Amino acid sequence: MKRLGQIGKAFHRRGAKNAEEAQREAPNLCAASANLCASAVEKGFGSLMPKFVRLGIVLVVSVLGLAAQTEKLPGPEQPIPFSHKLHVGGQGLKCATCHKNPDPGERMGLASAAMCMQCHEEVKTDSLAIQKLAGFAKDKREIKWRRVYEIPSYVFFSHRVHLEAGSTCVTCHGEVKELEQMYKAKEINMASCMNCHQANKASTDCNYCHEKMN
Ligand code: HEC
Ligand code: HEC
Ligand code: HEC
Numbered sequence: 001m002k003r004l005g006q007i008g009k010a011f012h013r014r015g016a017k018n019a020e021e022a023q024r025e026a027p028n029l030c031a032a033s034a035n036l037c038a039s040a041v042e043k044g045f046g047s048l049m050p051k052f053v054r055l056g057i058v059l060v061v062s063v064l065g066l067a068a069q070t071e072k073l074p075g076p077e078q079p080i081p082f083s084h085k086l087h088v089g090g091q092g093l094k095c096a097t098c099h100k101n102p103d104p105g106e107r108m109g110l111a112s113a114a115m116c117m118q119c120h121e122e123v124k125t126d127s128l129a130i131q132k133l134a135g136f137a138k139d140k141r142e143i144k145w146r147r148v149y150e151i152p153s154y155v156f157f158s159h160r161v162h163l164e165a166g167s168t169c170v171t172c173h174g175e176v177k178e179l180e181q182m183y184k185a186k187e188i189n190m191a192s193c194m195n196c197h198q199a200n201k202a203s204t205d206c207n208y209c210h211e212k213m214n
């Protein structure tokens with residue numbers, strides 16, 4: 001109990017700075033006494049402790065739990081842990097199954113939860129991730145995937161034009177079929193656009209990619 005109090009105080013001191021920092025500090029604080037924290041929570045000592053101690057312990061235990069579960073993959077964590085490796089590499093699905101390039105062809109678009117459910121009504125229904133997915137589909141909510149490749153809206157870009165000119169997905173996005181979690185495998189910026197345009201004798205006029213700038 002005494003040690004728990006100390007952990008709590010230390011956490012409180014640091015926790016006072018800000019939530020993000022507290023999260024970063026939490027594993028260090030509890031690394032030495034993870035069992036202690038966990039067992040205290042189990043035994044319901046929580047009710048005897050000041051509120052901030054309990055808050056700290058819940059945070060610490062959940063951070064530890066997460067760290068143990070998932071090694072850190074590159075790229076943003078997504079609302080549902082979608083793996084291209086599993087679906088494209090493993091199941092052999094085509095990119096176009098989920099990325100359709102609707103008219104006028106600028107965007108590739110993303111599959112809706114309802115589309116995913118065509119398989120997942122049956123496949124892996126015991127998985128928590130799939131149950132979450134099913135929730136989105138049922139309520140017709142849009143999944144807020146975190147974007148990986150995104151350019152500012154003042155730049156013109158059309159997928160279709162580039163695909164018709166012979167570029168492939170790999171040219172700009174790398175070997176997506178090998179990714180367990182999407183990340184920016186290839187830099188996309190003005191220099192990389194320009195390099196390819198120069199190499200392919202496509203225009204590098206400012207107005208080709210930008211609205212007229214005065
Ligand atoms: C010439 C480079 C290039 C090629 C080739 C390319 N992409 Fe992209 N892709 C981009 C850029 C640039 C963006 C960001 C567009 C934006 O933010 O407006 C992007 C965005 C995306 C997105 C996010 C949705 C969107 O449209 O913004 C998806 C999905 C995507 N690409 C899939 C693909 C697939 C699948 C292929 C192959 C069929 C492909 N891309 C080929 C450059 C490329
Ligand atoms: C053509 C069928 C098909 C489609 C479409 C499909 N999946 Fe899957 N998905 C699978 C299969 C098969 C597995 C692997 C099951 C296994 O491990 O045995 C899987 C596994 C998963 C898993 C891992 C579940 C777990 O806990 O192991 C997630 C998450 C997932 N899919 C999400 C999605 C999302 C999101 C979409 C839509 C963008 C989607 N899937 C579309 C067939 C599909
Ligand atoms: C089963 C459906 C499915 C298939 C098949 C699939 N994707 Fe995706 N793709 C997704 C989903 C869902 C996301 C959003 C979550 C994420 O980023 O992992 C995504 C995201 C992406 C993005 C990042 C878009 C951005 O800017 O945030 C790219 C690039 C991409 N896919 C390319 C491809 C390519 C190339 C292929 C074929 C080799 C492919 N995808 C096949 C479902 C799919």
Ligand code: HEC
Nearest residue numbers: 155156157158161165167171192193196197200202208209
């Ligand atoms: C892999 C090489 C390659 C890359 C990378 C590339 N481009 Fe292109 N782009 C081309 C080629 C080739 C053309 C000419 C197509 C034609 O005229 O048929 C083109 C044409 C265009 C056009 C004219 C399209 C139209 O609507 O007529 C724009 C705008 C453009 N690219 C913007 C970009 C931007 C922005 C990027 C970076 C995000 C980029 N490109 C990256 C090869 C590339």
Ligand code: HEC
Nearest residue numbers: 151152155188189190193194197203204205206208209210
């Ligand atoms: C082939 C396409 C292409 C051409 C041609 C092009 N740009 Fe860009 N430009 C881009 C892209 C893509 C970005 C966004 C870069 C990013 O987000 O990293 C950009 C960004 C910019 C920015 C904002 C930079 C910043 O750091 O905020 C300026 C300014 C700019 N371009 C000016 C120009 C000028 C001037 C020219 C003519 C000499 C030109 N661009 C030609 C694609 C192009």
